Amino acid sequence: MKPNNSLLNRVFHFYYDGFRNMSxxxxxxxxIILIKLFIIIxxxxxxxFQDFLYKNWHNDKERSEHVLDQLTNSSDNYDR
Amino acid sequence: MIGNIDMSLVDWSRAQFALTAVYHWLFVPLTLGLSFMLAIMETIYVKTGREEWKRITRFWMTLFGINFAIGIATGIILEFEFGTNWSNYSWFVGDIFGAPLAIEGILAFFLESTFVAVMFFGWNKVNKKFHLVSTWLVAVGANLSALWILVANAWMQHPVGMIFNPDTARNEMVNFWAVLFNQVAVDKFLHTISSGFLLASMFVLGISAWYLIRKREEQMAKKSILVAGVFGLLSSLMVAYTGDESARTVSKVQPVKFASMEALYEGKNNAGLIAFGVLKDTDKKIGEKKVKEFAFKIQIPGLLSVLTGGDRDAYVPGLKDHISGNEKLGIVSTAEKMQRGKYAREILTSYIKSRLNNDSAQISAIKGVFRDNDFQNKYFRYFGYASIEKPEDVIPNVTTSFYSFHLMVVLGFLFIMIFSVALYLLFKGTISDNRWFLWIALLSIPLPYIAGELGWLLTEIGRQPWIIQDMMTVSKAVSQISTGSVITTFILFAVLFTGLLISEVSIMIKQIKTGPKH
Known part of the structure; x- marks a missing residue:
């Protein structure tokens, strides 16, 4: 059988050998990377960390209306 | 819709973002600088063919790899926070922030999945030149990746190249090149990457000094000190130059921040640059805000005027000029900016009402107003002032701005001295005998980290109360979420990042103690 020397195969073995022979x-x-990515993602x-606007409003029109409301309200978005 | 959200929501959201950014910045600058140092070391190896340089490159590459792996993805959390904690801001900035961050994401993905892999797995598998090119591409790619984040941050300091669309409540990019070549972005990019080069040089110098103290790996340590000394000296000079350029730009586009950095309340001709100073409280006030004075200062007469205005007699405006205005200099008072901001807000409110009433004639007329350059430049650019209660509220924390700036500058000069002495002792052939210097080099490793964090502290605290200079206050940007959830995630981040930092330091120390492979 002819060995598979395609680029894809060589790339696969490059990574495979790299990970296998890792120090x-x-x-x-x-x-650490895998634990960290699990925690973060x-x-x-x-x-x-759900997106606040996407979670609470259904479409971009509603989202923009909400932000316009916030921008034009004369008070800050919190009480001092 | 606007509920009574506790004030602490803004503070906790700020604290959380600051914590994430501070930790993220502990990992990034070493990647920026060490990647170039690896490329330089490997170039020497390829050019000379001496195995010693390969061994040196591979040793520092191990430390680079540890830092790169631990730091990777810590920046993603900042993007999560934009969407959750700062949703009004995220929406308002629109594609100005989205485009650079998307470019950064794509760049980072290709860089990390290909060339970093070649760098680590490719020794003896790909030819020397291809490996070298990969190492250079990692260095260039990592620094270009930083460019896009800094472009986005620069836009917050000096918003340009966009127009506000009242239909979508978003700023739309109209001139990509204006955003990319924003003077603040150019200054910030050069200053930041050169500070990363400096930090990496100090890292290499300090660890090499440790080997010399322990009388181990002396040849590798001296060769590394040569690269670190030259690269570090050039970088620290570049940091000084770009820092000066950056301060000049700040004096033009964020003059209140600039006056705060120098604690300059009264504008003056022949203004001196404070070389060293200690601030104290006084009973004097601007509005309701207490004024600081110098309990002690050493200043270089006239230098601030020369640096900002080009000659000794140039007038440098102080905080009072910016609050009360200065007609002679064309400085608009804060009260006037507040009026203009309120006018812009009224126009926007009328637009919303017209839309509700389906008044197409009025909608079309107001859209025309928003497209008018005069309205944009004279009124809408001060939109954020509509939320300012008192003129003095636009003054940031002077004490923090002043000390963070001056301590950073002092450290900058110290770095120039350390790298100069390292090179002098190395060429004299006595570096191993001067243990006092080796200890200074080793103990100086944290200092560029501190200087970098001080720089960001100045950038962000000095911009307060703005999240986008003159256009949006921090308090307008925050989402109405529960303070409790922000506190929870703050604690989670503190634990996660501290864990990561401890892991990084312990794995690194182990590798340093092991030393390079023979």
Whole structure:
């Protein structure tokens, strides 16, 4: 059987070998990266950082009306 | 719709953003600078073919990799915060912020998934020149990535190249080049990347000094000091030059921030530059705001006038000029700006009412007003002043602005001295014998981090009360969310980032103690 030497295959093996032969510090930082990305993208984004305007208003027209309302209201958006 | 939200919501939202940005900035500058130092070291290796330089490059690349990996994605949180905590602001800035951030995201993705991988996995797998090109591309790409974020930040300091669309309540970009080549963006980019180069140089110098103190890896340490010394000296001179340029631009586009940086309340001719000063409270006031005075100061006579106006007799306006106005200099008083801002707000309110009433003639007439340059330049540019209660509210915290600026400048001069001494001792051949200097170099590693954070403190605190200079106050930008959730995420971030920082430092220390592979 002819070995598969396509570019895609070479790129795949480049990354595969790179990760397989990674040094100890490399493995440690990858564990940290994965934990960090899980916390940021899964926990923080889903539970704490929903887009305020997209969550509370249905379309851009309503969102812009809300922001215009905020901009033209003479008081600050909080009580001093 | 506008509820009674506790004042602490704004404070907590600000604190959370500051915490995230401060931590994020602990990781970024080392990436910016060390990537170029790796490229320089690897170039020497490829040019000379000496394996020693390959070993040196690979050692510093390990530390670069640790910092890069730990810091990656910490900036995404800032983008989350825009959408959640600062939704009015996010909407108002429209594509001005979106476009640069999207370019940054795409650049970062391609950079990180390709050339960084070649840098780390490609030794002995790709040819030397391709590997070198990849290392240079990582350096250029990382710095270009920073450019787009800084362009977005510069727009907040000096909004240009846009027009406000009253239909969508968004600013729309009309001149991309004006946004990109905004003088604040150019100054900020050059000043920021050169400060990153400086920080990385101090990092390499300090760690190399540790090896010399421990009498280990002396050849590698001295070669690294050579690169760090030259790169660091050039960078610190560039930081001084770009810092000066940046201050001149601030004096033109954010004059209140500039006067606060110098604690200059009364404008004057032949104004001196404060080299060192200690502020104290007084009973004098501007409106209801207390005025600071110098308990002690050392100043260079006339230099502030020379730097800002080109000659010793040039008048440098003080905070009082900006609050009360100065007709001779064409400075509009804050009270007048407040009137203009209120007028712009009235026009916008009329537009909203016309839309509600389906009054097409009125809608068309007001749209015409918004397209008029005179209205944009004379009135709408002061839109944010409509939310200012008292003229003195536009004065930022003078104490913080003054000390953060002056401490940063002092540190800047200290860095020039440290790199100069390092090179002098290295060429004299006595650097290993001067342990006092090696200890200074080692203990100086945190100082460029402090200087960088002070710079951002000045940039952001000095701009208060604005989130977008003259156009939107911070309090108008905040979303009506619960203070409790902001406090919760503040604590989460504090724990997450502290954990990341501890991980980074401990993995790095372990690698430094292990040293380069033989």
């Amino acid at each position: 100890g510090w490399g493995r440690r930082v990858w564990v 899964v926990i923080l984004k889903i539970f704490f």
